[in-house]
Amino acid sequence: MIDFSILIDHFDTYLEGFKNTILASIIGLIGSFIIGVIIAVMRIAPIKPFNWIGTAYVEFIRNIPLLIIAFFFYVGLPAVGIQLNGFVAGTIALAIYTASFIAEAIRAGILSVPKGQMEAARSSGLTYLQAMKAVILPQAIKIVIPPIGNQFINLVKNSSILGIIAGLDLMYFGDIVSSHTFVTFDVYIFVGLFYLVLTIPLSYGVRYLERRLARSY
Amino acid sequence: MDFAGALSADHLKFLADGFWVTLSIAFISILLSFIIGILLGTLRYAQIPVVSRVVAIYVETIRNMPLLLIIFFTFFALPEVGIKLTVTQAAITALTVFESAMLAEIVRGGLNSIDKGQIEAARSSGLTYIQTLWHIVMPQALRRMVPPIVSQFISLLKDTSLCVIIALPEFMHNAQIIYAQNVNYIIPIFILVAFMYFIVNYALSLVARRLESRQA
Numbered sequence: 001m002i003d004f005s006i007l008i009d010h011f012d013t014y015l016e017g018f019k020n021t022i023l024a025s026i027i028g029l030i031g032s033f034i035i036g037v038i039i040a041v042m043r044i045a046p047i048k049p050f051n052w053i054g055t056a057y058v059e060f061i062r063n064i065p066l067l068i069i070a071f072f073f074y075v076g077l078p079a080v081g082i083q084l085n086g087f088v089a090g091t092i093a094l095a096i097y098t099a100s101f102i103a104e105a106i107r108a109g110i111l112s113v114p115k116g117q118m119e120a121a122r123s124s125g126l127t128y129l130q131a132m133k134a135v136i137l138p139q140a141i142k143i144v145i146p147p148i149g150n151q152f153i154n155l156v157k158n159s160s161i162l163g164i165i166a167g168l169d170l171m172y173f174g175d176i177v178s179s180h181t182f183v184t185f186d187v188y189i190f191v192g193l194f195y196l197v198l199t200i201p202l203s204y205g206v207r208y209l210e211r212r213l214a215r216s217y
Numbered sequence: 218m219d220f221a222g223a224l225s226a227d228h229l230k231f232l233a234d235g236f237w238v239t240l241s242i243a244f245i246s247i248l249l250s251f252i253i254g255i256l257l258g259t260l261r262y263a264q265i266p267v268v269s270r271v272v273a274i275y276v277e278t279i280r281n282m283p284l285l286l287i288i289f290f291t292f293f294a295l296p297e298v299g300i301k302l303t304v305t306q307a308a309i310t311a312l313t314v315f316e317s318a319m320l321a322e323i324v325r326g327g328l329n330s331i332d333k334g335q336i337e338a339a340r341s342s343g344l345t346y347i348q349t350l351w352h353i354v355m356p357q358a359l360r361r362m363v364p365p366i367v368s369q370f371i372s373l374l375k376d377t378s379l380c381v382i383i384a385l386p387e388f389m390h391n392a393q394i395i396y397a398q399n400v401n402y403i404i405p406i407f408i409l410v411a412f413m414y415f416i417v418n419y420a421l422s423l424v425a426r427r428l429e430s431r432q433a
Contacts, residue, residue: 059415059419059422060411060415063371063375063414063415063418063419063422064375064411064414064415064418065375065376065378065379065389065414066375067378067379067381067389068378068389068407068410068411068414071389071393071407072407072411075396075403076403076404076407079400079401079403079404080404153281157281157282157283157284158283159283160283160284160285160286161285161379163285164285164381164382171283171285171286171289183297184293184294184297185290185294185295185297185298187294188286188289188290188293188294189294191286192282192286192290195281195282195283195286196278196281196282199281199282200277200281203277203280203281
């Protein structure tokens with residue numbers, strides 16, 4: 001059976017990784033949300049070159065593996081003289097990768113607000129950006145929250161790639177525990193449980209929000 | 218940066234071999250996942266007292282785990298309990314376990330999207346529950362499942378790169394071997410590898426979009 005003394009003896013090590021996984025996920029979420037909003041607005045702004053940049057970003061980034069982006073920051077940038085540690089490189093990669101999905105979710109949300117609203121806001125004297133900020137985005141956000149929640153769950157799971165580039169997350173500290181105990185099976189069962197502690201409540205939360213926000217229409 | 222050296226004929230051949238492994242592993246895994254996913258998705262949809270509950274717990278647990286952990290676990294931890302797999306077997310097993318949980322949800326979503334009235338109509342015209350599922354619900358649901366399954370295949374092609382941790386000789390792994398020889402190879406190889414993934418996945422995403430708009 002599973003040896004719980006491993007968990008008890010190395011609880012601090014697990015906790016260190018757990019904290020860093022949460023930290024990378026939260027920083028990644030904030031970063032990807034900011035980039036995602038910018039890209040989404042670029043994609044629908046009435047300025048052609050912005051549309052192209054926005055579309056190129058989304059299509060390119062979401063069609064390549066996250067791992068390549070992470071390796072680019074961890075292995076590629078040092079080749080041109082920029083050193084980043086695993087945690088920083090991995091978190092930047094997470095933000096850039098997830099941003100492409102969040103941008104699409106936000107764009108879909110914005111497009112779901114009837115066009116007439118933008119026209120009304122513009123004709124009452126607001127600039128495009130003001131209308132976006134004061135009229136369109138507050139309505140779009142409701143539609144956008146559940147898909148962003150799902151992306152956050154993916155982000156938490158994807159943060160495990162930090163383990164590949166020495167990013168001090170749960171996967172990485174799992175490796176440390178297993179090299180101390182010479183056990184792999186039990187050690188990684190506990191790593192899995194730590195992930196579930198994060199992702200299962202998030203899944204239920206997203207589902208709850210989906211139902212609640214659906215009702216408000 | 219040394220483009221000519223990085224992209225020499227030998228290197229391109231080696232990368233092509235890796236890309237072929239990525240494609241074939243992803244393809245085998247999605248096929249197996251589809252079969253298991255249909256089974257799991259239907260069992261969860263059918264609401265059989267204990268069975269559906271167990272399937273739901275399995276699907277939710279797997280879906281909420283990082284794939285990287287599943288790959289790592291399959292190759293490095295299972296031998297401790299006597300299950301020894303080769304790298305290729307471990308890669309296919311791990312990807313199939315993860316993807317079948319994802320596909321199970323797509324299948325369930327497809328089945329749920331079929332109007333309940335159809336089931337009632339089929340049942341009252343004398344078909345058994347199994348016959349109704351097989352002849353009435355499944356054929357319609359399958360058509361709706363195609364676009365999300367193509368999207369899932371794109372994810373899988375990207376996720377196959379995670380098998381670098383078990384040294385599966387796929388695209389990313391072979392790329393690593395090449396750029397490890399020379400610092401000047403790193404950026405050219407990254408550009409090439411990213412573009413290869415992009416071209417294949419972008420083409421697939423256009424197919425998925427096409428299928429989706431045709432159904433709508």
